[in-house]
Amino acid sequence: MLVDALIRLQLPIEQLRAQTYDGASNMFGKYSGCQAEVKKVQPLAKYVHCGAHITHLVTSKAVQTFPFIKDALDHVHELGKLYDGSGKYKHLYLHLHDDDTEKGSPTRLKPICPTRWLTRASAVTTALHNYADVPDSLQEASAEFGTNTGSRANGIYTCLSSGKCILGLLASLPIINCLEALNKSLQGSGVNVSGMLESVKVVSGELKKLRSTEKFSDIYQAAKAKIAELDLTPLAVPRQRKRPKRLQQGNAEAFTTDTAEQMYRIQFFTAFDTAITNLQDYFVSSDLAKYQELSALLLNGTTSNEDAIIQEYPELTESLKIELSFYRNHHPASTLEGHRLIFKAMEPSVRRMFPQVERLLRLLLVSPASLCEAERSFSALRRIKMWLRSTMTQKRLNHVMVCHDHRDRLGAVDYQQIAEEFIDRCSDSRRKVFGKF
Structure with missing residues (x-):
């Protein structure tokens, strides 16, 4: 196909x-x-x-590494589903403080969609911002509503009343914010692979900085303050279960944590390690290594494998070495985007002096970092091919999709000029029907 x-x-x-x-x-x-x-x-x-898909996978694996983070996000997701699925609960929640003029109305809740990008951080932030109002609304809903909605509200209230949930939400935000910032940067149509790899290095370095005892101590103290303020179940070490004899090896005792902070800190570090490791594993492949060699040829002027690269691509010739030396002496740049801007602003006569360098730059720019732009057209298909257009043919659907994808250019078209041209090209009978537009 x-x-x-x-x-x-x-x-x-x-x-x-x-x-x-x-x-x-x-x-x-x-x-x-x-x-x-x-x-x-x-x-x-x-x-x-696709870099955006990789970031989504890395985020999912990192937040699902340990139960205290995964369970907290699942509770927020269930709360968002209850808010979206029950109009009675939504009305109860939004009008919780109508009688109290000093308190403002709570903001809308959001579920965590597992298939959409950039939805986790906003849902977690909204839940934390309204955490004082959510338990009151859930308690009232469990007492007043019917069996199904009331039981769901009671179950969510029990989960959110635990201090472990607050800690899980606060601990997940540093990872989610970093990875969603990377995801957002990779969704543009002008992102190239070189920029994607540099962004991954920046995010990996930031995750390594956030993986520190001081950072977790700040999160833990903020969670304890929030727990005391909202009167939630305090954090504690769960009861240690005795290991079965068949799993015991040697005479050494199994490792156990003495405090809740120590136990959750280990899980917090493991979540960061999972994110960093998956970022490094997903963004390493043989094709990306070849792309980096091609990029190094332009950025550094030479590589250890430049002869093999020139022979591999039929559009490159041996004159590339001479042109690169001449070009880099007059137009130094440290990034691929910098070279693109240089060629864009270059005079045509000067540009014709470096045909091989231009071809090398085109080879680097032609590799897309993500397919978000293409997937947005697939998302638009559901809005266009709706049940009211069930008899639309494939030919017309293609034309409508082209108009939708290029709606900016279509909006600049003069419709009156098109109508007048349509009337002038038709027969006299059609002119009598349409007249003057």
């Missing part, structure tokens, strides 16, 4: 240099996935795993 689409669009597959998909096995499979099948036809089509 991909080859057929390329042929119809008159795009030769011989010039294909990059491909980007999500993490589905039928797309990125090493041996029989789509990217592997495309490489059999065009080996130069380097595969890049």
